[in-house]
Ligand SMILES: Nc1ncnc2c1ncn2[C@@H]1O[C@H](COP(=O)(O)OP(=O)(O)OP(=O)(O)O)[C@@H](O)[C@H]1O
């Protein structure tokens with residue numbers, strides 16, 4: 001479903017962040033990515049989402065190299081097939097929660113009636129029942145995060161990319177939200193790549209990967225005691 005081939009990325013004036021990363025994520029696979037702060041996890045998700053371009057290498061989604069598409073085609077692919085939860089939410093301040101969450105459906109041409117019903121279900125599922133008409137500024141950080149998660153799942157994406165999706169949530173809410181993401185992804189036969197610093201969150205995945213300067217690798221079973229990552 002997702003294929004990364006020798007992906008390299010550095011920033012102007014900075015060091016090389018990703019230096020030849022390769023990985024294949026199968027359809028239906030749900031992986032967690034861990035790694036030190038600054039190692040390039042958000043950079044990696046942004047590249048996969050096509051929000052930034054690699055210096056070299058190739059990223060394929062459903063066998064299609066994103067770099068081979070023009071802007072419109074890339075936008076359509078992203079809109080239909082991907083869901084993102086950004087590290088900094090990216091919730092639109094002038095739209096209500098209902099409007100924020102419904103947006104991916106409306107952009108995909110779903111009827112207003114269907115969009116409303118599905119949006120309400122998602123807001124209920126993330127525990128924001130009754131807040132549909134509020135605006136983001138009226139929310140706590142954790143509530144904002146839950147809006148972002150509802151919006152990322154509402155259109156049943158084939159690939160969910162989530163950057164620290166439970167970073168602002170208390171442990172009980174985090175557990176509920178992780179279970180919800182897992183259930184949605186499984187039900188839709190979709191794949192997911194979840195970046196997290198939390199060992200508990202990572203353990204909800206089929207597989208834990210660690211990003212280091214050497215690349216993206218499965219965590220060795222011998223280190224599964226979780227010494228490095230609280
Ligand atoms: N737009 C940018 N311009 C220049 N440097 C950047 C840019 N974005 C990220 N970097 C640098 O690239 C490196 C990787 O950043 P990135 O945000 O991908 O790390 P991360 O693994 O997500 O970290 P964290 O766990 O703290 O979120 C960092 O050293 C960061 O300072």
Ligand SMILES: [Mg+2]
Nearest residue numbers: 041042087163
């Ligand atoms: Mg990050």
